Amino acid sequence: MTIDTTLFRDAMARLGAAVNIITTRAPEGDMGFTASAVCSVTDTPATLLVCMNKNSRLSGAFQQGGPLCVNVLNADGEPLSRWFSGQQGLSMAERFAQAGWVRLETGAPVLESATAAFDGVISSVVEIGTHRVLFCDVRAVKLCPQATGLVYHQRRYHRLETALQDAG
Template sequence: MIMSPDPTDQRAYRSALGRYASGLTVITCRTGDRLDGMTCQSFTSVSLEPPLVSVCLRTGTATLAAIEEAGSFCVNVLAGDQQPLADRFGRPRPDRWLGLTWTPSTAGHPELPGCLLWLDCTLSGRTAAGDHTLVVGRVERIRLGDPAAGPLLYYGGDYRGLGDPSAEVRLAG
């Protein structure tokens, strides 16, 4: 028999939701000379008219504060070979930008190299949601990366590739 986890048990809840595969993004923002960014797996399309996306960021993060200050941000959708970028932006580290080459988007936010897709967004709305803030962005510009590249996926607490079930699982750092 399959047990039903208690949703109030954070560890069980997190493990249960780990059964849902998601792509990975790095949300970036530049305010003046300051660069902010964080790995985010909670990203989705919201609307075609107008073109809206959402990201869910932990309340109190520097990246969320930067987005609120700037009123805009960039979504960098990671390709299958970009686990190092997911790791780099997955935890707070003061040197995450050190030695990293990036290109300014039209709005001036960092576009990280080698991504599948870049979206320049203006802040359209935000809503408190528990310990996170749901951020809605209006897509102002789309730039596509290599169409032959596959996505970096996250499933069961590990990085995965698309369509290759025999691939070795790489543990997330």
């Protein structure tokens, strides 16, 4: 049985998800895109996955063995999400100029204001339908001690204002 594509997309819109900027350091420079399809796979070893449209012009920049950073956006991250989704027509350099960035272990751009950042290396890539699933071995993590969140639900952004308390 084949599921209607519109019905499937409408149902998936009801699955709220954190908003992330996925970055890499490629030969042509820093690259990044907005994604909500990010998931933990296991904590031993620390691994996560990112889904990326294989027809994206950035698809070639995200290769097995290359660096990848998942930057989880805070509540104020909606403009960054829109810039990195290409909605504003900014060049890649202009997108990165909108925020502060640092580097951790892999050299991928890490957003200074990220609620959390997972810096790693793409360990494998699986193609399924219209997308590539990038599996990432996490090598370093950066946490913001006081953080809010940004989720995408019902095709709209929603701010999570409740600050996380430092467990330490």
